[in-house]
């Protein structure tokens with residue numbers, strides 16, 4: 001699914017209006033009817049007080065039109081116009097008049113006016129600002145927003161929570177609605193998925209308002225949301241007349257005294273994701289534990305007992321996953337440098353492998369094209385430098401990816417894979433995955449996919465999706481707290497099976513379970 005920016009959404013509106021021969025107000029009516037239907041289905045006429053807060057632009061217009069439908073269906077409403085500007089939009093004014101025709105007189109809220117009490121059990125509809133916000137709200141509007149946030153009432157936001165910008169960071173977090181639920185038109189917004197802005201949209205849902213499908217299909221976007229439909233075409237099927245050589249040889253290089261488990265996790269994940277062969281390259285102290293834990297995995301040891309000091313072997317792996325549990329000693333840095341001089345295979349780098357690149361930036365020049373880097377935020381900061389907000393983080397990551405021709409996964413609640421100036425936002429995963437070794441597992445998954453012939457970018461996007469999906473499936477048995485990295489690996493098989501499950505069809509009304 002695509003993430004459209006504000007300019008593209010306005011262009012889609014225009015194209016829809018022209019091609020479908022409708023007025024902008026008719027499009028607004030569609031949007032409002034969709035929201036009304038959503039609410040009506042859930043409320044079934046309940047007389048809970050609904051406070052609508054409408055701005056003076058088209059987001060406010062949506063709110064006005066919604067108020068009319070609610071009134072016509074007997075709901076208990078109160079309409080407030082947040083009068084932050086004299087520049088009322090044409091469609092706002094049309095809908096204000098139509099509301100007055102029903103003898104509804106909104107309260108006009110201005111600077112210095114008091115705000116009425118709102119009950120904890122009431123509902124607030126937030127239609128103050130939509131995607132047109134382009135500067136900080138006035139202090140009195142911020143005060144109103146605080147009043148709404150502190151009311152304890154359920155807040156339903158129209159399109160976006162008022163106060164978030166579409167393409168830049170929030171400056172005053174007190175001037176943003178904390179929505180319980182967002183009903184967003186046509187497509188989700190990138191801001192729902194970024195850590196700093198996502199917290200304002202607890203839950204979100206997309207309402208299809210029938211924008212011009214041709215325009216939407218033809219428009220290139222900078223970011224995409226990667227769900228099952230998007231990753232499924234990347235899947236590489238298993239062939240009948242294949243053998244283990246068909247599915248490649250993954251080598252996991254890493255580990256140091258006390259951190260051999262990281263290699264065990266990555267190696268087991270590579271195997272479980274389908275790599276034909278897996279070899280672990282570890283310091284000598286890792287030999288017995290890996291051989292004991294993982295009978296399927298071969299082991300090559302470094303000369304040193306406790307950490308890797310030279311990376312030398314006489315096999316030709318299809319892909320190398322490097323860095324988990326590795327440590328960052330100068331000898332290990334030296335070993336990495338020598339290894340990169342002779343590297344012939346694609347490379348996935350994580351954890352201390354990334355920290356070594358940050359400490360010795362000259363090594364970046366030695367990376368093969370399309371090397372995959374999987375940093376968590378702290379590792380990313382060491383690589384690309386600090387950022388002031390999520391948007392700058394993305395900008396810096398893109399620039400780094402372009403400069404060094406590397407694929408970067410910004411790990412987090414919604415991991416984002418960055419390559420070629422494009423961002424792929426993952427949909428799977430859960431907070432139970434914020435646990436030791438969860439990232440090592442991802443390294444193994446991506447490595448094992450590259451081994452099987454997935455192109456590096458596909459392996460990364462598909463691997464991030466599969467990792468999160470395995471975490472979601474494991475969660476059903478463990479709950480958040482008891483989810484461990486090993487359980488994520490155990491669920492990889494189910495995550496593959498899940499790719500081919502049809503979505504559940506909702507039960508028909510009156511249908512009996514057989």
Ligand SMILES: NC(=O)C1=CN([C@@H]2O[C@H](COP(=O)(O)OP(=O)(O)OC[C@H]3O[C@@H](n4cnc5c(N)ncnc54)[C@H](OP(=O)(O)O)[C@@H]3O)[C@@H](O)[C@H]2O)[C@@H](O)CC1
Nearest residue numbers: 028031057058059129130131132133134135136137159185
């Ligand atoms: N296809 C779709 O998705 C459809 C979308 N629709 C709806 O339209 C919404 C977008 O509407 P919108 O363009 O009128 O902008 P909105 O957010 O209401 O802001 C109003 C105006 O406020 C101004 N302004 C900005 N910042 C300000 C500030 N801090 N303090 C004071 N003023 C400020 C700024 O005008 P300016 O003063 O800069 O000229 C801005 O234009 C969208 O979110 C959705 O709800 C549907 O109706 C139909 C289909």
Ligand SMILES: Nc1ncnc2c1ncn2[C@@H]1O[C@H](COP(=O)(O)OP(=O)(O)O)[C@@H](O)[C@H]1O
Nearest residue numbers: 376411412413429430431434436437438439440
């Ligand atoms: N709140 C969360 N929701 C979804 N996924 C998460 C969350 N927190 C962490 N993860 C995932 O868990 C993994 C953690 O990686 P990392 O921090 O490198 O762990 P470790 O170093 O312990 O292996 C990443 O893939 C990340 O996307």
Ligand SMILES: [K+]
Nearest residue numbers: 126129160162
């Ligand atoms: K809003």
